[in-house]
Amino acid sequence: MNKKQLAAEKSIEFIKEEMILGIGTGSTVFFLVNKLAEKVKNGFDIKCVSTSKKTTELAKSLGINILDLNKIDHIDLTIDGADEVDKNLNGIKGGGGALLFEKIAATASKKNIWIIDSTKLVKKLGKFPLPVEVVPYGYNHLLKNFDSLGFKPKLRMLEKEKYLTDSGNFIIDLNLSEINDSVKLEKQIKVIPGVVEVGLFNNLADIVIVGKNNSTEIIKRV
DSSP states (O other): OOHHHHHHHHHGGGOOTTOEEEEOOSHHHHHHHHHHHHHHHTTOOOEEEESSHHHHHHHHHTTOOBOOGGGOSOEEEEEEOOSEEOTTSOEEOOTTSOHHHHHHHHHTEEEEEEEEEGGGBOSSSOSSOEEEEEOSTTHHHHHHHHHHTTOOEEEOEETTEEOOOTTSOEEEEEOOSOOSOHHHHHHHHHTSTTEEEESEEOSOOSEEEEEOSSOEEEEEOO
């Protein structure tokens, strides 16, 4: 069993019947959805909210009940992956392009768990490119703005087409190398007109489950 699968399957222990569960997006969450579907087939009673079209399609195909977030007043627990996590349990997310919906779900959740493999645990955020979701209108001006700030921006592409998020926006990835103050940077980027959301997830994860070689580590927010 690989590290991602170990972390994903460990997170199942935190899911209780009759919960409203938020399901994230990405390769690690794929293992979670498949394991959860096995429990559902055996009569496990759970309702879910999904953070992307891709996750919704997979979950529904496996018999998992997906609700509209607008029809519920809260999420009990959201389990999601992350691209980088530091020692303070702040993270970078959005490599899979779902950062906006993931942050909406996270802030609507009573508790958030991230499932990662050990390579995603870092001393300082920034090596992984920071995704910023932006509206298509005037995106070239945002690229110039980010470039002038020294953020080394790059418009995300899918083959030869501009990458589109589920909400029809573009993503600009910032190549920062190192982030010294993720809270300050998140605020700095979010006030720029045209920015919809930034892939810095500060003070949101309650628990991080790390998949290692043949074991898992559970890190809780202090």
